[in-house]
Structures are given as structure tokens and as C-alpha cells.
Amino acid sequence: MPRRHVQLHARPPQEAAPESVDVLVRRGLDDLRRELDIPAEFPPAVLAEATEVGARGPAGERADATDVPFVTIDPEGSKDLDQALHIERLGDGFRVRYAIADVAAWVRADGAIDREARVRVETLYAPDGRTPLHPPQLSEGAASLLADQATPALLWTIDLDAAGEPQDVTVRRATVRSRAQLTYTGAQAALDDGTADEPLQLLREVGTLRIAAERARGGITLPTPEQVVEQGADGVWTLGSRATLPVEEWNAQISLLTGMCAARLMLDGRVGIVRTLPEADPRDVERLRLSAHALGVPWPAGATPGDVIRDLDAADPAHAALLTDATSLLRGAAYVAFDGEVPAATMHTAIAAPYAHTTAPLRRLVDRFVGETCLALCAGEPVPAWVRDALPELPGLMASGDKHAAEFERGCLDLVEAALLTGREGEVFDGAVVDVRADRDAGIVQLREPAVRGKLEGARLPLGEDVRVRLVKASVPDREVLFELAEPQADAASVPTSSVPNLDRR
Numbered sequence: 001m002p003r004r005h006v007q008l009h010a011r012p013p014q015e016a017a018p019e020s021v022d023v024l025v026r027r028g029l030d031d032l033r034r035e036l037d038i039p040a041e042f043p044p045a046v047l048a049e050a051t052e053v054g055a056r057g058p059a060g061e062r063a064d065a066t067d068v069p070f071v072t073i074d075p076e077g078s079k080d081l082d083q084a085l086h087i088e089r090l091g092d093g094f095r096v097r098y099a100i101a102d103v104a105a106w107v108r109a110d111g112a113i114d115r116e117a118r119v120r121v122e123t124l125y126a127p128d129g130r131t132p133l134h135p136p137q138l139s140e141g142a143a144s145l146l147a148d149q150a151t152p153a154l155l156w157t158i159d160l161d162a163a164g165e166p167q168d169v170t171v172r173r174a175t176v177r178s179r180a181q182l183t184y185t186g187a188q189a190a191l192d193d194g195t196a197d198e199p200l201q202l203l204r205e206v207g208t209l210r211i212a213a214e215r216a217r218g219g220i221t222l223p224t225p226e227q228v229v230e231q232g233a234d235g236v237w238t239l240g241s242r243a244t245l246p247v248e249e250w251n252a253q254i255s256l257l258t259g260m261c262a263a264r265l266m267l268d269g270r271v272g273i274v275r276t277l278p279e280a281d282p283r284d285v286e287r288l289r290l291s292a293h294a295l296g297v298p299w300p301a302g303a304t305p306g307d308v309i310r311d312l313d314a315a316d317p318a319h320a321a322l323l324t325d326a327t328s329l330l331r332g333a334a335y336v337a338f339d340g341e342v343p344a345a346t347m348h349t350a351i352a353a354p355y356a357h358t359t360a361p362l363r364r365l366v367d368r369f370v371g372e373t374c375l376a377l378c379a380g381e382p383v384p385a386w387v388r389d390a391l392p393e394l395p396g397l398m399a400s401g402d403k404h405a406a407e408f409e410r411g412c413l414d415l416v417e418a419a420l421l422t423g424r425e426g427e428v429f430d431g432a433v434v435d436v437r438a439d440r441d442a443g444i445v446q447l448r449e450p451a452v453r454g455k456l457e458g459a460r461l462p463l464g465e466d467v468r469v470r471l472v473k474a475s476v477p478d479r480e481v482l483f484e485l486a487e488p489q490a491d492a493a494s495v496p497t498s499s500v501p502n503l504d505r506r
Contacts, residue, residue, distance in 0.1 A: 020422070028418075028479070043116065046116045050138050059105050060152070072180075080362045081101070082144075087202040093162050100359055104371070121364075121397055121401025124408050125409070126408070126412050144362065147179065147180055149177065154173060155174035157170050184245050188246065220326075259358055262371075263354035266374065271373060295464040309323070317464050318465075321435065324444070329350075335394060337395050417452045418476045421474035428469065430466065431446055433467055443455075456469060
């Protein structure tokens with residue numbers, strides 16, 4: 001599955017940051033929120049309803065699963081915890097229990113919280129905080145799978161065979177209690193030094209099997225590092241990159257597994273909403289193959305794009321350029337709702353299977369509706385009317401929300417990049433050219449330090465090669481940085497014009 005997640009978070013400063021940068025960043029973020037009409041707070045009616053349901057407690061009967069030693073695995077400091085995990089051996093296979101926050105237990109259909117969630121669509125993350133989908137007293141409190149808290153959940157039980165393939169799937173309402181809130185770095189360290197408990201060791205085993213299954217299906221994962229914006233204890237803003245840890249990939253495979261099972265349940269039940277991605281245009285595949293050849297990246301005979309892409313190293317300039325080009329294969333993702341007739345197109349080709357979003361209901365609107373649909377189908381009961389009534393509008397809401405989130409995410413990164421480089425015009429930096437326009441007079445450069453991606457102007461730019469560039473412009477109001485080549489370039493290797501990606505995808 002393509003997972004280009006940009007992690008944006010700030011650590012509370014112990015003392016004031018240098019005003020020139022701190023003020024620029026904070027003012028720029030405020031301007032960006034106003035520009036994109038991002039709400040600063042919840043309406044009083046939403047907060048009042050959250051207080052009411054919090055005092056009342058979760059709705060619905062549920063099984064007691066508090067004896068299962070679940071754990072959560074999330075980035076450090078997370079409070080909106082959607083998933084808790086437990087894995088055990090079952091014969092020569094495995095039993096995966098995946099508890100997902102039961103948001104519908106707290107959110108009344110067509111109530112104030114529900115209506116506001118349909119406006120917000122998903123949680124937005126910025127370097128100075130988050131704009132949550134649901135009121136924090138729920139999303140970071142009563143509805144969150146926090147450690148040592150009895151929390152309502154949709155409990156998925158997925159039995160796998162020895163190869164990690166699902167054999168039986170059920171979902172029911174339950175009360176769970178997470179035993180520990182693990183971080184990715186802490187979980188990885190425990191696995192590396194041998195101190196991890198058996199469920200965490202089995203996560204590695206199952207995750208590895210699922211990655212192998214993804215390869216066999218022909219799935220595509222872009223191994224791109226995250227851009228990370230942080231404000232350190234000294235108040236200084238920094239921008240860096242972070243490679244994904246293995247435990248994150250294994251954990252992500254459990255989420256993918258659950259989403260695939262959810263899609264299968266809904267397709268068999270002929271009602272629900274799936275996430276789709278069409279097959280890549282053969283012309284885009286051929287352009288990528290030509291780019292690989294021009295960049296010196298091996299493409300063995302018979303290899304699929306997924307075979308080549310998953311082994312790329314983003315730290316290699318040529319590989320980074322090919323990864324940028326590879327995003328052309330992943331265009332056209334959509335949500336498709338259905339009720340009574342299964343749509344013709346149901347595949348998510350990057351996952352190479354039908355797939356649905358269901359594991360992040362605290363942070364994404366559609367997941368609540370998918371969870372309730374699967375719950376009803378597993379119980380042999382009618383899907384609730386409020387879910388069926390929402391299906392026709394959900395694809396449009398999610399498409400709009402995804403676009404809004406992408407604009408905000410990109411805007412946050414652009415303004416932080418500009419703020420960090422303000423006043424450094426004329427300085428020279430090391431980087432690599434990762435994108436070039438068809439006319440080859442402009443492109444994108446990825447700096448080594450700081451981890452900035454900016455526009456690069458110049459003729460005959462050497463795609464996939466190391467370069468030294470001079471900063472020409474760093475504008476926070478425009479949220480733009482611009483570079484030029486600092487040293488004359490020899491004739492760049494010939495890259496077929498048709499293989500060069502368009503900057504419009506940035």
C-alpha cells in the first residue's frame with residue numbers, strides 16, 4: 001500500500017524560540033488556517049453533546065474482552081488511539097485481535113458531533129498541534145484506547161493460516177483495556193534487543209508474512225522517508241527526515257489486513273464503501289521503465305513496477321528521483337459506495353486487493369460507517385438506516401476532505417521550509433535533483449540538510465544526480481523556496497522527455 005505520510009509535530013518549548021523563525025512559523029500557520037477555513041474550535045453545541053455523551057457513557061451492549069492483554073503502538077505523544085492489538089498462536093497459524101475505537105457508541109446519528117464530523121472529515125495535523133475530527137474529550141479521552149482504561153471497541157478477530165492468510169473473520173462490540181501504550185521506537189528497540197513480549201514478536205512474524213503476501217499479489221509500497229517538523233526543547237524549529245521502522249510496516253500490515261477483510265465482508269454483503277485505485281496506465285509504466293534505464297536503476301526482465309519500487313532506497317539520488325516519478329502510477333484513488341449492486345471496479349491496485357478504510361474512526365469520517373456496516377453483516381442483521389442513508393454522500397465528502405488535508409499538509413511543510421531558510425539567500429547547499437520538467441528548465445531539488453524540497457531553476461538539470469544549489473528565494477507569505485544550480489553542469493544524461501514527471505503532481 002502506498003503510504004506517503006508526512007509526520008508533523010511540535011514539542012512544547014521550554015523557553016521561547018528565536019522570534020524571527022518562531023513568529024514566522026506561527027503567523028504563517030495561522031494565515032494558512034484562515035486561508036483554508038480550518039476551524040479553531042468546536043461549536044458550543046458539539047462540545048455540549050460531547051459532555052453529555054461522556055457523562056452518559058457508551059451506547060449499546062457489548063462483550064467483556066478486558067482480559068485480553070491488548071497494546072497500542074503509535075508515534076510518541078499520541079492521544080487519539082484508534083487501534084489496539086493482540087496476536088497469539090492458533091495451531092500452526094495465528095489469531096489476530098484488533099480492537100478499533102467504537103466511535104458510533106458515542107456519536108449520535110445526525111447529532112451535533114456527527115454533523116460537525118461531516119464538515120471536518122478528518123483530523124488535520126500541523127507542527128503546532130492538531131485540528132481533531134471529534135471533540136478531544138472523546139477522541140483523546142473516553143473514546144480513545146488509552147492504557148488502563150476500559151474502552152468500547154469494535155473487536156475484530158481474524159484467524160490466519162500458517163502463511164498469514166485469513167481463514168475466518170468476525171467483528172463484534174466489546175469492552176477492551178489496553179495494557180500499555182507503546183511507541184514505534186520503543187517497540188522496535190524491544191524487538192531488536194529480545195525483550196519484547198510474545199504478541200509483539202508475533203507481530204513481526206505475521207507482519208513479515210503479510211509483506212510477503214503483498215509481494216506475491218503484486219502490491220506497491222513507496223519506501224519514502226517522512227519529512228519531520230519538530231520544535232525542540234530549546235524552542236528551535238527543525239526539519240528532518242525519518243525512515244520508517246520495520247515495526248511500523250508490520251503494524252501497518254495488520255491495518256491493511258483488517259481493511260481487506262472489511263472490504264470482503266461488504267462486497268459479499270453487497271453494501272458498503274470501499275477505497276479503490278485503478279490500474280496504472282501502461283504508458284506510465286513504460287515511462288517509469290525508461291526513467292529507470294536512464295537513471296541506471298536495474299529493472300530485471302519480467303519484474304513488475306512493485307518489484308522494482310519496493311527495493312529502492314530513497315537516500316540514493318537516482319532512487320529518490322525514480323520514487324518521485326513512481327507516484328504517477330498511484331493516481332485516481334477514490335471511494336466507491338454501493339447498496340444492492342456491487343460496482344464493477346472494486347480493486348485497490350496498490351494493495352492488489354479490495355480494501356476499505358475502517359481502522360481509524362477517531363481521525364477519519366468514513367471508518368465509522370465501514371465499521372458499523374461490517375458489524376451488522378457479521379451479526380446477520382440489517383445495516384443501520386443512518387449508515388445506508390449516508391453511503392451516497394460519503395465518497396464526495398471523503399474526496400473533498402482528502403484534498404483539503406493534502407493542501408494543509410503541503411502548506412505546512414512549504415511554510416516551515418521557507419521560514420527555516422529565510423535570511424539564508426545566497427547560501428549554497430548539497431542536494432539531489434529528484435524531478436525535472438519536460439522542458440528541463442526547472443525541477444525539484446531535495447536538500448541533504450535541512451530536509452527541504454524546493455523548486456530548482458536551470459537548464460539541463462541532471463535528474464537523479466547530486467548537485468550543489470544556491471538559495472535564491474525563501475518567502476513565508478508565498479510559502480515558497482527557490483534554488484539555482486551553484487556550479488556549471490556537464491551535459492546531463494539523456495532522459496527521455498516522456499519519462500520526466502510533471503511538477504503539477506507536487
